[in-house]
Amino acid sequence: MQLKINGQTVEVTETKSLLDVVKEFGASAPFALAVNGQFVPKSQHESWNLAEQDSIEILSPVQGG
């Protein structure tokens, strides 16, 4: 299955959970996730069903004004 993570195209096996996919990508806490522009709460990271061409955003704290 082909996905986009933070704008990068990646290939993953279809059986992986959203949490597994982002961890394999290298995500480390703290982070929050969105799929196709929709927020996915932490409670759904393991159960969320990914689909072909889904676009995942992994966001972390940065400086802000």
Add this chain to the structure above:
Amino acid sequence: MAIDVNTDLLDIYGQKFSSRLLIGSALYPSPKVMQDSIAASQAQIVTVSLRRQSPESGGGNMFWQQIKDLGLTILPNTAGCHSIQEAVTLAQMSREIFETDWVKLELVGDEYNLQPDPIDLVKATEILINDGFKVLPYCTDDLVICRHLVELGCEVLMPWGAPIGTGKGLLNPYALSAIRNRFPQTTLVVDAGIGKPSDAVQAFELGYDAILLNSAVAQAQDPIVMAQAFKAACEAGRFGYLAGKMPEKDTAQPSTPTLGMPFWHQS
């Protein structure tokens, strides 16, 4: 009767603060200068944001630890969002990661001056308030937009003084003053555009409750000393406003007593 910052408190959605300076965490020359500047400002609220995680840079954990070490109240922003959906999603992600229902709602309407989109700002505010957020909208100084935001339930408004990062000061004191007069019960924060401590004083003299700034400190030649200067300016402006200025006169009035004047006035 004298006042002090511990009794004259800023109210942000029911939380009380002795500092009336909200400060940003961006653009400092180094993480150490950021920490020292924020500490020197004695601000109690610091703004942060979310961006794509870069695993090679530690995933943002180092920055987040530095901010947590300051022990301040966190105000996440939605800087850079250009649509309602982007802003709402970013706010929801911020709520989870920063564990706060506060959001500094920024919705860019034009890249040229980063002016907030007033129409989408109101729509996004409504969505977020219905989702349980306490919204601190970064808005223009348009009285009617402010009225819509207040009617939706915003207890705090943050009109701009000037476009973000310009340091031009308060470009339209009349409009800011009108907002103050129209919404006496709303907590008003001048956000963006402040460049020097006297701009901060002016905001307080207009009756504003607080200021939010970042570049004015972070990009000063000495950010730590400028942070101290803004702390003093906030107190000076606020105390001056509470004290009430003297009535203006069109002609000079001697301050030294004229009675008993020696020499030439005596016959």
